[in-house]
Amino acid sequence: MGKWKCGILAGILVFLLNVALALGQGEPGLGEIAVSARPAGEPDEFYDDYDDNDWYEEYHEYLPDPLEPINRAFFVFNDRLYFWVLKPAARGYKTVVPEKARISVRNFFKNLAFPVRFVNCLLQGKVEGAAEELGSFLLNSIGGMGGFFDISGAAGVRKHDEDFDQSLAVYGFGPGFYIHWPVLGPSTLRGTIGKTGDFFLDPLSYYGEYWYAPWSRGLNVVNDTSLRIGDYEALKRAALDPYVALRDAYYQNRLKKIEE
Amino acid sequence: MRERFLVLCVFLLFPAVLPCPASAGGPLDQARETTDKILAILKDPGMKDASKAQEKKALIGKVVDERFDWEELSRRSLGRHWANRTEEERRAFVTLFRELLERTYLDRVEEYSGEQISYVGEKVDGDFATVEAKFLTAQRTEIPLLYRMRLKGDAWMFYDVVIEGVSLVGNYRNQFQSILSRRPYEELVRMLQEKVAEEQ
Numbered sequence: 001m002g003k004w005k006c007g008i009l010a011g012i013l014v015f016l017l018n019v020a021l022a023l024g025q026g027e028p029g030l031g032e033i034a035v036s037a038r039p040a041g042e043p044d045e046f047y048d049d050y051d052d053n054d055w056y057e058e059y060h061e062y063l064p065d066p067l068e069p070i071n072r073a074f075f076v077f078n079d080r081l082y083f084w085v086l087k088p089a090a091r092g093y094k095t096v097v098p099e100k101a102r103i104s105v106r107n108f109f110k111n112l113a114f115p116v117r118f119v120n121c122l123l124q125g126k127v128e129g130a131a132e133e134l135g136s137f138l139l140n141s142i143g144g145m146g147g148f149f150d151i152s153g154a155a156g157v158r159k160h161d162e163d164f165d166q167s168l169a170v171y172g173f174g175p176g177f178y179i180h181w182p183v184l185g186p187s188t189l190r191g192t193i194g195k196t197g198d199f200f201l202d203p204l205s206y207y208g209e210y211w212y213a214p215w216s217r218g219l220n221v222v223n224d225t226s227l228r229i230g231d232y233e234a235l236k237r238a239a240l241d242p243y244v245a246l247r248d249a250y251y252q253n254r255l256k257k258i259e260e
Numbered sequence: 261m262r263e264r265f266l267v268l269c270v271f272l273l274f275p276a277v278l279p280c281p282a283s284a285g286g287p288l289d290q291a292r293e294t295t296d297k298i299l300a301i302l303k304d305p306g307m308k309d310a311s312k313a314q315e316k317k318a319l320i321g322k323v324v325d326e327r328f329d330w331e332e333l334s335r336r337s338l339g340r341h342w343a344n345r346t347e348e349e350r351r352a353f354v355t356l357f358r359e360l361l362e363r364t365y366l367d368r369v370e371e372y373s374g375e376q377i378s379y380v381g382e383k384v385d386g387d388f389a390t391v392e393a394k395f396l397t398a399q400r401t402e403i404p405l406l407y408r409m410r411l412k413g414d415a416w417m418f419y420d421v422v423i424e425g426v427s428l429v430g431n432y433r434n435q436f437q438s439i440l441s442r443r444p445y446e447e448l449v450r451m452l453q454e455k456v457a458e459e460q
Contacts, residue, residue, distance in 0.1 A: 103399065227399065234265040238364045240451050241435045248434035249426045256425020 063188065063251045064177040071180035075243045078182060082232060090225040102223055104148040109220045111140045111147030115201045120162035124170045129160035161257065164201075165194025169258040178247055186250035263403055264423045266375060267395045268365045287389035287409045287416040288382035294327070295377050295393075302372045317366050329410060329417040330358045336419070337432040341440055349445070356452045357432075363459035373398050377405070387411040395423075 065071065094102070114137040121130035136152035136159070144151045153159065168190050169175075176189025187195065199205055204213045204220075239245035285293070301307060307316050334354040335342050345353065380392040388410055395403040406422035420429040439448050 099399070230265075231263070238265070239435060240432075240448075240455060241438055244435045244438045245431055248431045252426040252430060253424055259425075 063175055063247065065247065066177055067179060071178060071247075072243055074180045074182045075246070078180070078185060079242075081183065086222070086225055087229065089222050090229055093222050094226040094229070097223075097226070099227075102226055105219070105223045106227060107140070107144070107150045108147045109223070110150075111137060111144070112203055115203065116164075116198045117160055117162050119201055120164055120167045120198075121160050123164075123167040124162060126160065126162070129158075129162070132158055133160050160260075163194055164197035165191045165254070166258045168194055169254075175251070175254075178251070180243075180247070186246055188251070188254075191254070263395070263397050263401070264426070265365060265368050266371060266397075267403060267405060267423050268421060268428070286382060286384060287407075287411075288379055288391045290416045291391050291393075291407060291409070291418075292379050295379075299377070320366060321362055324362065325358075327415075327417060328358075329412065329419040330354050332410060332417075332419040333429060334358070336429045338436055339433050341436065341445070345445070353449070356449065356456065359456050360452055360459075363456060367459070389416060 097105075114133060117133045118130050118137070121127075121133055136157050139152045139155075139157075140147050140150060143149070165188075173190050175191070179187050179189060179192060181187055181192070184195075204216050207213050207216065235245055235249065236242045306312075331350075331354050334350075334357045337357065338345070338353065342350065375398060376396040378394050378396065380394060382389055382391045388408070391407045391409060393405040393407070395405050397403065403424055407418055408420035408422070409416040410419055411417075420427055422428070436448065439451065
């Protein structure tokens with residue numbers, strides 16, 4: 001990439017980070033229990049009336065969604081994309097490729113994403129985690145035939161699924177607001193910045209002529225989906241409002257990961 | 261999320277064989293006791309027949325009612341809107357919400373295929389407790405589970421399940437808040453009724 005492009009990208013990232021800082025509220029740092037700060041626009045007396053033994057409610061923060069109409073439109077778009085394109089592809093793929101092989105492929109891509117986890121562990125000061133990830137990477141790459149076999153996982157080595165979004169959260173950046181991207185799915189302002197940062201750490205970004213490596217990423221997505229067919233349908237089935245259900249599930253899951 | 265379903269399904273099955281709620285031991289012990297019994301039932305060859313499906317679900321539903329603190333769960337799911345409801349409306353809501361959850365999740369009973377639950381620990385604070393567990397799927401993925409329990413008399417009752425950090429109560433609360441911020445309560449009830457009818 002040319003120097004100009006890098007510079008512009010960096011500039012945009014810095015700008016967005018500042019916006020995130022301004023808009024969002026800080027996440028509790030590692031090891032802290034914070035009383036959740038509720039933005040002025042959404043008072044919720046619920047928390048005062050009931051018992052205060054609910055550990056999770058202290059974390060359960062409200063995620064602003066000012067772009068809701070647009071997000072909902074993209075949500076519908078993704079919904080169609082899933083049922084009309086991705087699911088049939090994944091189904092076809094699933095009939096041809098046995099489960100063990102698909103799990104191996106998943107292991108391969110997970111192993112490949114090692115730099116993302118490693119760097120972000122260090123960024124968060126998780127030296128032990130970084131060491132464990134490094135060990136896992138070496139073990140799985142060498143002993144696991146290039147990452148197809150998750151030997152370290154079988155041996156019980158802890159996984160540290162860190163990314164830049166979580167690193168930013170640990171530094172105190174709030175999520176900003178919810179963004180539901182077409183194709184890419186649920187995210188936040190901070191999450192988007194996170195994904196962009198991780199993009200530079202992902203080996204797939206440097207592979208092949210096209211900087212995006214569409215075939216590899218495509219395979220990864222289809223493979224992953226083939227292992228989770230039914231998840232999205234289950235969410236829709238259980239929900240009164242699937243859009244909100246997904247937004248909440250995404251954010252609660254993120255909060256938990258940040259906490260770890 | 262299908263895993264989440266399965267987890268919730270197994271979770272709802274906890275009390276399946278527990279005839280009386282009182283039991284020695286803390287929340288983890290009580291939870292584990294019920295889980296073990298449920299897994300035994302799920303593995304029971306006598307109940308595996310498709311014709312037994314309805315019977316199995318009915319039996320489970322009955323026992324779930326005894327162990328699950330539906331009112332607490334419903335109250336927390338409605339959040340601040342609970343305070344504005346009449347006694348009548350509250351009772352109706354508890355029944356309706358319970359029906360939705362049971363219908364949605366109990367249907368997946370058929371899908372059990374060797375999943376396991378292992379327990380990690382518990383934290384007790386007066387009348388409240390959280391129990392940590394791990395759900396092991398057929399594809400050897402580990403899913404972290406957290407049960408929130410509340411002491412009622414001698415029995416620890418479930419009022420929330422948190423799967424991979426996503427709380428059942430929290431998730432529905434967000435949905436209900438979103439709906440109730442734009443529409444009247446009657447509309448929410450109608451939506452719930454429609455949803456339950458869909459599950460028939």
